[in-house]
Amino acid sequence: MNLGEKMRRRLKLNRPSLRARSRPPKQRSPVGRQFSVVNLPVSLALQHCRSCAHVQYPPTELCSICLDDALTYRETSGRGVLLARSALHHSLWEFFKRRLRSAPWLIGSVKLDVGPVVIVHIGCDTIKAGDPVQVFSHTDVSQEVVLVAAPSALDLTGSAARLNIISSLGLDQPALRKGGI
Helix, strand or coil: CCHHHHHHHHHHHHCHHHCCCCCCCCCCCHHHHHHHHHCCCCCCEEEEECCCCCEECCCCCCCCCCCCCCEEEEECCCEEEEEEEEEECCCCCHHHHHHHCCCCEEEEEEEECCCCEEEEEECCCCCCCCCEEEEEEEECCCCCEEEEEEECCCCCCCHHHHHHHHHHHCCCCHHHHCCCC
16 A cells, blocks of 8 residues: 555545544534533423523523523423424535435424424424424434424323434434444
């Protein structure tokens, strides 16, 4: 193997877009990582201001209404209405490119009953704008929390229904479930 081939191979291993076992983007701020940690054991937890009771998303260090730093995470109802949806047909990240080969990736914005608008992965292609949905959090392959919307008619109290939605989206961790790495 000559020097040029070695350099190409080394470059290929160091570029996230060319890795064989690609991961989703993992670029979170400290507040974003805190959001992931808080949402691991619960369905959906959002920041609540202790001073003005404002529910806030995305998470920040100060309340967007009163600028107080007394923000605490509380479990929140994930009920809401899908405002808009969009289909992602192209991505620069290899993790999403591989999933886009079979079908577009559905994303949307949901206005939660508690106030904020959240950006979600849509877990069912029959959901249209204006439909009632429920939002839950899921830890993806990069160990960061993402939000997923499902039809409100589905019973998501058990983990089986959530796992079906997650696996249909391609957000599950099949290597970990099969005893792999």
